[in-house]
Amino acid sequence: MxxxxxxxxxxxxxxxxxxxxxxxxxxxxxxxxxxxxxxxxxxxxxxxxxxxxxxxxxxxxxxxxxxxxxxxxxxxxxxxxxxxxxxxxxxxxxxxxxxxxxxxxxxxxxxxxxxxxxxxxxxxxxxxxxxxxxxxxxxxxxxxxxxxxxxxxxxxxxxxxxxxxxxxxxxxxxxxxxxxxxxxxxxxxxxxxxxxxxxxxxxxxxxxxxxxxxxxxxxxxxxxxxxxxxxxxxxxxxxTFGNKSFTKMDFFASEKELAEGFNPVMKYDLPAPAQKKNVVVIILESFAREHFGAFNKTLDGGTYKGYTPFLDSLAQQSLVFPNAYANGRKSIDAMPSVLASLPALVQPYVISEYSTNRVNSIASLLDGEGYETSFFHGAPNGSMGFLAFSKLAGFQKYYGKTEFNNDAEFDGMWAIWDEPFMKYWGAQMGQMKKPFFTALFSASSHHPFKVPAKYEGAFPKGTLPLHQCVGYTDNALRLFFNSIKNQPWFKNTVFVITADHSVSPVHAEYKTNINAFAVPLIFYTPDGSLKGVDNRLAQQVDIMPTLLSHLGYSKPFVSFGTNLLEKKNDTFVINYIGDAYQFMMDNMVIYFDGKKITQVFDYKKDPALKNNLLGKADIAKYETKMKAVLQQYNNRMIANDLVAK
Known part of the structure; x- marks a missing residue:
């Protein structure tokens, strides 16, 4: 044996x-x-x-x-x-x-x-x-x-x-x-x-x-x-258990030098009086830029149609940014980025130890201008911490599954289906005191990737299970706009449409660190005051300063973005991936681990990011800007200094 x-x-x-x-x-x-x-x-x-x-x-x-x-x-x-x-x-x-x-x-x-x-x-x-x-x-x-x-x-x-x-x-x-x-x-x-x-x-x-x-x-x-x-x-x-999100940074010797690099305290010197326009912000769950035909005219040899026919048609009448990016990777990153101009760096702000800091948001700033403010999300109240952040951000009212009060329209998993919830949203707008600011976070374009039974087979299945859900929500938006376009307040309204984050891509062009954050950004005004294509870089945190500029808001506020309506501004994008900061400006992207630059690429000439130019390219301008943004963000977060004095 x-x-x-x-x-x-x-x-x-x-x-x-x-x-x-x-x-x-x-x-x-x-x-x-x-x-x-x-x-x-x-x-x-x-x-x-x-x-x-x-x-x-x-x-x-x-x-x-x-x-x-x-x-x-x-x-x-x-x-x-x-x-x-x-x-x-x-x-x-x-x-x-x-x-x-x-x-x-x-x-x-x-x-x-x-x-x-x-x-x-x-x-x-x-x-x-x-x-x-x-x-x-x-x-x-x-x-x-x-x-x-x-x-x-x-x-x-x-x-x-x-x-x-x-x-x-x-x-x-x-x-x-x-x-x-x-x-x-x-x-x-x-x-x-x-x-x-x-x-x-x-x-x-x-x-x-x-x-x-x-x-x-x-x-x-x-x-x-x-x-x-x-x-x-x-x-x-x-x-990561028990880790602190933010550490104090000291890249600059003085506050003056720091402010010259980047100053988040903004104040517009605008000759025209403030416009009392209504403001509507739509954050679409998982609507990656790749889903849009309007933003991908060269994909598949120019034959790509996408899954958003209504939003593609709306984009033709709007001011659009084909090079826009999310500041985070998850749904909970989007509310602070879009509504309060706070990027998600290292850890989501809403679950950090500084989540109770006093912040200014579109809601809190417009509240001071006499606006009625509200936030809508069809999931059970409290889901994703949205209710908590809406209160911290200064929204007067929150509408969720509880307020909708009809479980027959519940998708059985996440939230009320987008179509009935958007219809409900539009009806509530008609009752709001004017001017109003309202935001909606959609929910149906999410796992388990289902559509209502009556729409089964109505939208292209595409190559991802998500695609038919994107088609469903796009159609829900079409019906929503049709239901409000004849309302007396409609023409005096500015609409902003973006996504919370990107998703798993299909096309090789989107399988990069940069395009892992690619989202749509559309500013639509029925009066035609905002229209065209701006190919500069844009990011979610730019939405608040851009909106306030359009409205003629003249008081100081804190923002970590850029006013996209000011053409002379040097736009940039900052986000966090693989335990490193990713910073884009002009045609360059640099990666920073908190202490040193680790990679540099010319992403326009080298979209696959294969040729590391570290030590070969002059990046002093970009490094200064990035470090100034990071130091302002971290140190102000730690000091609870996120509101203009």
Whole structure:
């Protein structure tokens, strides 16, 4: 009979067994990384085989760190010398602890196989803050299980492999006869394992090294989004737990020098009196710029039609910005960016420790001008923290699923269907005191990507499940505008239409770090006062200063955007991706990790961002502007100085 190699005494040594268990986990995490890459292949288009091998090599460092964080208590209980640690009951306890804790780690990795396309980042500790206000988590989880059942099978297979591969060998004590030798030896081994644990968490043995963070993954990638291939989800979750969002910056020696770089306190010297126009802002869920035919006239050789026929027709009568970008990656990033000119950098503002800061918004500023203000979102009240932020932003009224008060129009998952909720919104406008400012956040263009039964098959299915939902919401907007166009207040209104964030792209042109933020931006005025195409860069935080300029608002306010109606202004875009700031200005994009510039590209000549110009291009102008914006933003956030005095 062939002898089982597990029976060899040296292979059953307690320390060898621990190393073996750790090795199994490293293999399973490597498999998870490959599965994560496979499921999201289209979102990482420029990864060569050599790049992937570098990513896998770098991933080992982060897997070691993540597993050490996850298994620190297990390892301590395993190695700690005491006389009863080899008893059957204690070993069973350790065994269950090991399996349960590491199954949770595998679950987090598996979750991001399909959750990553929704948020375009690994799941971090902030996910709890994002989801804690949802009262339909059970139904959402069940829906996720139905739609992505195969992920649960993969997770089960990974756990089964963990159980099977670590069931043997059984740890046996190091054969040292005398107790007065055994205990000192065990203590030495405890110190050795502790030293390697510290080194694993820090990334190496150097004294100057700090524990590695997500940004350290940049050493192994060529573009920022690839960072999420290097890291693993347990590491990201643990390393972001309890993190502060903003740190004080001191790039400039004086406030005067800082203000010359960028001054967020704005005041318009406008000769004309203020226009008491009504203001309507529409934030469309997941309406990436790629969905629009009007913004993509060269796609597919000029044959691309998109999925928004109504909005495409409206764009022809509006002032549009074909190079507009979101300032965040998630729905909760959009309200502060669009309505209060606060970009989402590092962590969503609404779930940061500074979310109760006093801010000025379109609502609070127009409230002071006698406007009635309201916010509409068809989800259960409190969803996504929108109700809370609407109050902090100074909205007088909030209308949600509760106020709509007709569950027959509920989509069964997220919110009231867009068509009836927009109809309700239009009816409420007719009752508002004029002038009014009102904003709506749509909901139907969202997972599980359904449309009302009566519209099944009515809209192009496209290449993504989302596309028919985009068509449905576009049609709901058509009906909404038809219902209000003859109202007496309609012609004295300015409409702004944008999206909360982009989504997983289809076309290669959109599979870049830059276009991961690409959204539409449309200013429509029935009186024709705003019309044309402006190809300059634009971003969500530009909406507030641009609107206030159009209205003739003359009081000071704080904004981190640009007035797009002032042609001499140097527009820019700032957002956050892969643990780095992404800053665009003119034809350049630079990446900044908070301490140093790491990459520079001419994105017009090099849209795929392959030729790093760091050290070759003159970026002093852009670096100064970016650092001034960041210092103003962070330091004012910390000092609660976001309102003009």
């Amino acid at each position: 062939k002898k089982n190699w597990f029976n060899k005494s040296w292979l059953e040594n307690e320390y060898v067994v621990l190393l073996y268990q750790f090795g199994v986990l490293l293999v399973l995490y490597a498999i998870c990384r490959l599965l994560f890459y496979g499921f999201n292949l289209s979102l990482f288009p420029n990864v060569s085989f050599a790049d992937l091998m570098t990513i896998m090599r770098g991933g080992v460092k982060f897997d070691i760190a993540g597993l050490l964080y996850l298994n620190a208590v297990y390892m301590l209980l395993y190695i700690l010398p005491h006389p009863w640690k080899y008893r059957s009951g204690y070993q069973k306890f350790l065994r269950w602890w090991f399996i349960i804790v590491n199954s949770l780690g595998l679950a987090l990795n598996a979750l991001d196989f399909k959750y990553y396309p929704f948020i375009l980042k690994r799941t971090t500790a902030s996910v709890y803050d994002i989801l804690k206000n949802e009262d339909n988590m059970v139904s959402l989880s069940l829906r996720f299980m139905v739609d992505y059942w195969y992920v649960y099978l993969i997770f089960a297979a990974l756990v089964a492999a963990l159980v099977y591969l670590t069931r043997k060998p059984k740890p046996q004590p190091t054969p040292i006869g005398k107790w007065y030798y055994a205990y000192p030896f065990a203590l030495v081994m405890l110190l050795v394992f502790s030293a390697f644990t510290v080194a694993g968490i820090r990334g190496d043995f150097k004294h100057s090294t700090r524990p590695i963070t997500i940004s350290n993954a940049g050493e192994y990638v060529k573009s920022a989004e690839q960072v999420y291939l290097v890291v693993n989800t347990p590491f990201c979750f643990i390393r």
